[in-house]
Amino acid sequence: MVTSPSLTGHPGVDAWLAFDSDGNVLVRSGKVDIGQRVSAAVALVAAEELDVAPARIRVVERETGKVPNEGYTSGSRSMTESAQAIRLAAATARRRLLQLAAERFGTETDGLDVSDGLIRARGTNLTTTYWELTGGRPLAIPVDPDVAVKAPTAHRVLGRPAEAAEAAALAGLATGATRFVQDLALPGMLHARIVRPPHYHARLDALAAGIEQRLSGGRLVRDGSFLAVAHEDEWMAIQLAERVAAAARWSPERGLDARSISDLLTGNPRTSLPVVDGAPVQAPVPPLPDPPAGAVATLRARYERPYQMHATIGPSAALAQLDGGTLTVRTHSQGIYPFRASLAEALGRDIATIRVIHAPGAGCYGHNGADDAAFDAALVACALPGSPVLLKWTRADEHGWEPYGSAMAAELCASLDAGGRIAAWSHETFSATHVTRPQPGPGGRGASRLFASRLRAAPLEPPPAQPAMGRHTGIHRNQDPLYDLPNRRIVKHLVQDLPLRTSSLRGLGAFLNVLAIESFMDELAEAAGADPVAFRLRHLSDPRARTVIEAAAALMNAWEKTDGTGRGFGFAQYKNDAAYAAVAVELSVDDAARVHLRRAAIAADSGEIVDRQGIVSQLEGGMLQAASLTLYEKVGYDAFGITTRDWESYPILRFDNVPEVETVLVERPGEPFLGVGEATTGPTAGAIANAIYDATGLRLRRTPFTAAAIRTAAMT
Numbered sequence: 001m002v003t004s005p006s007l008t009g010h011p012g013v014d015a016w017l018a019f020d021s022d023g024n025v026l027v028r029s030g031k032v033d034i035g036q037r038v039s040a041a042v043a044l045v046a047a048e049e050l051d052v053a054p055a056r057i058r059v060v061e062r063e064t065g066k067v068p069n070e071g072y073t074s075g076s077r078s079m080t081e082s083a084q085a086i087r088l089a090a091a092t093a094r095r096r097l098l099q100l101a102a103e104r105f106g107t108e109t110d111g112l113d114v115s116d117g118l119i120r121a122r123g124t125n126l127t128t129t130y131w132e133l134t135g136g137r138p139l140a141i142p143v144d145p146d147v148a149v150k151a152p153t154a155h156r157v158l159g160r161p162a163e164a165a166e167a168a169a170l171a172g173l174a175t176g177a178t179r180f181v182q183d184l185a186l187p188g189m190l191h192a193r194i195v196r197p198p199h200y201h202a203r204l205d206a207l208a209a210g211i212e213q214r215l216s217g218g219r220l221v222r223d224g225s226f227l228a229v230a231h232e233d234e235w236m237a238i239q240l241a242e243r244v245a246a247a248a249r250w251s252p253e254r255g256l257d258a259r260s261i262s263d264l265l266t267g268n269p270r271t272s273l274p275v276v277d278g279a280p281v282q283a284p285v286p287p288l289p290d291p292p293a294g295a296v297a298t299l300r301a302r303y304e305r306p307y308q309m310h311a312t313i314g315p316s317a318a319l320a321q322l323d324g325g326t327l328t329v330r331t332h333s334q335g336i337y338p339f340r341a342s343l344a345e346a347l348g349r350d351i352a353t354i355r356v357i358h359a360p361g362a363g364c365y366g367h368n369g370a371d372d373a374a375f376d377a378a379l380v381a382c383a384l385p386g387s388p389v390l391l392k393w394t395r396a397d398e399h400g401w402e403p404y405g406s407a408m409a410a411e412l413c414a415s416l417d418a419g420g421r422i423a424a425w426s427h428e429t430f431s432a433t434h435v436t437r438p439q440p441g442p443g444g445r446g447a448s449r450l451f452a453s454r455l456r457a458a459p460l461e462p463p464p465a466q467p468a469m470g471r472h473t474g475i476h477r478n479q480d481p482l483y484d485l486p487n488r489r490i491v492k493h494l495v496q497d498l499p500l501r502t503s504s505l506r507g508l509g510a511f512l513n514v515l516a517i518e519s520f521m522d523e524l525a526e527a528a529g530a531d532p533v534a535f536r537l538r539h540l541s542d543p544r545a546r547t548v549i550e551a552a553a554a555l556m557n558a559w560e561k562t563d564g565t566g567r568g569f570g571f572a573q574y575k576n577d578a579a580y581a582a583v584a585v586e587l588s589v590d591d592a593a594r595v596h597l598r599r600a601a602i603a604a605d606s607g608e609i610v611d612r613q614g615i616v617s618q619l620e621g622g623m624l625q626a627a628s629l630t631l632y633e634k635v636g637y638d639a640f641g642i643t644t645r646d647w648e649s650y651p652i653l654r655f656d657n658v659p660e661v662e663t664v665l666v667e668r669p670g671e672p673f674l675g676v677g678e679a680t681t682g683p684t685a686g687a688i689a690n691a692i693y694d695a696t697g698l699r700l701r702r703t704p705f706t707a708a709a710i711r712t713a714a715m716t
Contacts, residue, residue, distance in 0.1 A: 002672045003145040004085040006030070010068040013096075014138040016089035017046060019131050023117070025052055027086060028060045030070030031078040032334055034363035035173075035621075036677050037614035038078045044610050045083045048157040049090035049150060050130070051114040062358035064340050072335035072437060074366075074504060076578050076675025083610065083673055091147045093139055100133045152608070152669030159609035159669075181332055181359035182317045186388040189319075190219070191234035192380045193241035194397065195227035197455070199641035200501065201253040204455075208247035215240050221383040224457035228380045230389060255639035257499040262304060265409045265430040268495050271467050275490035278480045278576055279471040285491050288413060292423045292487060295415035297527050303412070303516040304702040307500050307635035308405045309644075311628070311652050314362030315398040316369035320381035321388040327354045327381065331374035332361025335437065339371050342438035342446030343378060346453055346460075365625070365677065367437045367503035369393055369402040375450040399650055400642040401451065404635055405505025406432040407498070408475075410516040420528035422539060424487035427479055427516070432498045433465035434474040434508040451501070467494045472575040478510035478682060481517050482573050483539040500637065506625060507681035510574065512703075514682020515630070515689060518570040519701065522690045532569055532690065544580055544605050544666070545573060551603035551664055552582035559599060564588050566695025570686030574679040579606040580666075581679035583623060585659070585687040589695050593707040593714070595631055595688075597659035605666040607674040616663050618677050623661065626684035628653035632704050 010016070018026040027046045033039040043057035060067055070082055098109045101119045105112075105126045113120050117130045152158075172178035197203065204225040212220050218231040218240040229244055231237040257264070273280040291298045319330040327349065333339045336356040344351040361370060377391035393401075408431040417423040440446035447453050448460040468474040476492040505511075525535035533553045540546050549571050556567060566589075571582040584601040602619050609615060632651045636644040644650035685703070693699050698713045 002084060003088065004081050006068060006070050006081045006085040007088070007143055007145065010085070011142050013089045013093050013141050013143055015068050016086050016143070017093060018138065019134045019136070020058075021131070021136055023131055024056050024058045025050060026058050026060050028067040029082045029086065030062065030068040030337070031073045031082040032062050032336065032358045034073065034332070034334060034365070036078065036363075036618055037611055038073070038082065040614055041079060041611040042083050042086050044157050045087045046090045048155055049087055050094050050117065052117045052130075054157060056117065062336055064336050064354070064356045069337040071338060074334060076574060076677040076679070079610070079673035079675055085143070087149055088145060088147055089143045091149045092141065092144045095144075095147060096139055096141055097130050097133050101128050104128060104133075155669075159612055161612075178360060180314065181319060181330055181361045182314065182392055184319050184330065184359065184390060186319070186321070189388040189390055190230040190232055190384065191237040192228050192230040192377065192389050192391040193237050194376055194391070194393070195229065195241050195244045195248060196397065196401065197225060197250050198252075199256055200454075201255065202250040203253060205249045205251040207244070207249075211244060211247040214243065219384060220244065221380050223379060223383070223455070224459060225455040226379060226452050228376065228391070230380055230384060256637055256641065258637065258639045261306065261407045261498070262409065264498055265407060265495055268497050270430070270493045270495045272491060272493045273467055275476045275480055275492055278476070280467055280469050280476060280492055286489060288426055288489065289424070289487075291415040294417055295423050296418050298413065298415040299520070299523055299527060300411070300413045301516075301520055301523065301701060303410045303512060303519065305408050305512045305515075306703070307407045307502070308505060308629055308633045309399060309635055309650060310364040310366050310368035310402055310405075310505055311633065311650065312362040312364045312368050312398055312402075315393040315395055316373035316402075317361060317390065317392040318370070318374035318377040319359070319388060319390045320374070320377035322381045322385040325353055327378060328357065329355070329374050329378055330357045330359040331370055332359055332363075333370045333374055334367070338437065338439050338446070339374065341440040342450060343375060345440050345444055346375065346447035346450055347378065347382065365506040366405070367403050367505075369398050371438050372401065372451045375452050379452060396645040399645045403436060403501045403503035405511070406434055406502040408509065408512040410512055412516055412520045414520065414524055416524060416528050420530055420538075422483075422485050422524060425485040426489040427513070428491040428493065429475055429479050429509060429513060430493040430495055431475045431509060432495055432502045433468070434502065434504055435468050436462065436465070436501075436503040464496060465494060467492070472577070475509045477508045477513065477575060478517075478572055479513045480576070482542060482545055482576050483521075483536070484541050485539065500635065506622070507678045510572070510678065510682045511626070511629065511685060514570065514572045515685035515703070518572070518683065518686025519689045519699070522568070522693065523699070536569075536571060542573075545571070547666055548580045548582045548603040548605050551666065552584050552601050555601035555603065555662055555664065556584035556586070559586060564695070565598060566691040566693065568687040568690030568692070568694055570683035570690065572679070572682050574675065578675040579604055579679040580674075581619065581683050583680055583683040583687045585684070585691045587688065587691045587695060589692065589710060593710040595692065595705060595710070597627060597657050600659045600661045602661065602663040602680060603666065604663070604676065604679060605668060605674070606676040606679070607668050607671040609665060609667065610673065612665065615665060615676050619663055619680050620661050622678060622680040623684045624653060624658060626681045627688060630685045630688045630703050630705060632706065634704050
């Protein structure tokens with residue numbers, strides 16, 4: 001039986017579910033819901049194993065101390081960790097409840113039937129329910145990792161149209177009924193705004209005399225260079241923040257390093273490690289060898305991406321209150337437990353005096369400004385005890401102060417033999433770290449990753465990043481391809497002292513690594529005189545990989561060919577152990593060099609299907625975000641700070657360039673769940689790059705593929 005790492009810290013059934021007095025089943029997941037429908041999925045898993053109607057399932061609000069600590073909701077691990085733990089807990093609970101019923105009836109468990117939590121002794125009128133058997137008491141038994149779960153042939157809920165109560169609640173997102181953290185209102189609440197320095201390194205030199213007396217009832221919070229204004233009226237808080245900003249004089253210190261990021265990526269100090277079977281090893285980096293004997297062609301290419309934003313549609317926000325010695329923070333953080341520990345570290349508070357509650361907010365699939373905004377709110381609340389403080393970032397705050405996805409470069413080299421097969425492969429990736437989420441650790445590591453800690457009177461600077469050594473983590477995520485490649489040389493370079501703050505953005509290093517691999521596969525296919533899809537299949541023995549490629553290719557081949565369009569293809573198994581996804585794209589490029597997405601096809605294998613609509617939404621949403629990153633997005637900055645602080649200067653994909661999308665899912669009943677949230681990110685980028693080449697004959701290797709980039713490529 002496939003188990004879950006989440007059970008290590010929470011081995012008891014009662015950590016995961018309970019039977020309340022109202023005839024419901026309470027399900028506890030430590031993975032937060034940021035639009036990926038994890039609440040719906042875990043509800044369906046529990047309903048299936050317990051044989052209760054999905055409408056009976058209530059997923060408990062994520063609050064520290066009330067749900068299991070499952071770390072961050074990241075890496076497409078919610079199904080493999082939380083859903084699998086809940087599946088095993090539910091199966092263990094069902095088995096125990098049937099045993100209790102059998103003891104009550106004086107019969108055997110194999111003579112019992114269950115329907116919607118009602119247990120009936122077959123051939124009799126003896127009945128009981130889960131709720132009668134538990135009587136509101138905990139089961140007090142461990143989860144059995146080897147418990148038998150239901151066979152796929154017995155499933156009534158998984159993969160079927162049945163909607164969990166949690167899924168139905170998502171309708172509020174469309175109707176406007178959902179209350180986000182920005183909508184919260186408590187008696188006596190203050191609204192707060194941050195007064196920002198011009199850039200990371202500037203520090204407060206002075207405030208104009210008498211500014212506090214000119215705040216019209218507003219309250220100024222200052223801790224070193226951290227400045228905030230709070231007022232009971234939100235509009236007044238905004239105006240007063242502008243007044244304080246005009247009264248602040250900042251010491252410039254040093255500005256941002258505005259030299260070419262392309263040069264810095266390969267010229268700055270770095271830690272270089274070979275990657276073997278998807279994981280870095282502490283060993284010297286082997287030199288790039290000469291092409292193998294018999295090689296008939298050797299190709300080299302460099303691919304790049306700029307710094308890119310999460311581009312959260314709604315800016316980050318949080319509500320905090322220090323009351324009676326307890327600090328309560330409501331936040332849309334993707335990790336309420338690690339944030340709580342880092343917050344305790346930053347404030348020097350006993351962790352037991354801090355409650356963190358997840359509140360709906362703008363999702364981002366990565367580390368955006370949510371944790372920083374929550375820390376900002378906590379600092380203001382601690383300075384103004386008793387009053388709830390709702391702190392909202394502005395659009396300029398979000399664009400200018402979130403941790404970005406790192407700029408990256410990938411250098412590839414490969415040789416072909418006389419049979420048109422790859423005979424040698426080298427892939428080097430250069431990047432800053434992708435993993436700076438707040439995590440408590442030596443030297444105040446968690447606190448130092450909350451940006452306001454750098455501005456306080458006793459500032460904390462984060463330690464230099466260390467190479468992530470896990471399998472397919474950070475920079476080297478999907479760098480080691482799934483293809484059957486001999487003589488592979490994979491090297492990751494963690495580059496230090498780059499200008500902007502970085503952390504996790506959907507897919508992490510996989511976005512550029514897969515873009516590079518899939519573009520290069522097309523280039524190699526052309527050199528070998530082979531069809532790009534057939535060339536991929538030539539180098540793949542994994543049958544599940546071949547299935548999704550063939551399925552997406554079949555959808556693409558059914559499209560009617562239109563003059564002036566180009567088609568491209570991309571594939572990857574996310575992290576080489578999560579969902580398989582193949583993406584095909586058809587597009588055109590107009591006379592102004594603008595790319596128009598026309599059609600897209602996705603084929604995916606995510607193991608056993610639980611929430612079919614949720615999987616499709618994740619695949620298609622990931623494809624659209626990847627299209628936006630590929631075609632439009634680039635953080636701009638100079639020595640004085642970030643210059644892309646609004647949607648005009650940082651454009652994203654708009655509705656007028658959303659293609660028609662067709663998605664097919666490979667049925668894998670009984671197979672382990674595979675995370676799907678980031679599966680289409682890299683393949684989409686590769687498919688778009690290849691489609692642009694097919695349409696124009698121009699091989700673009702540096703995102704975003706804007707009209708200006710295409711015109712430049714056409715003139716060189």
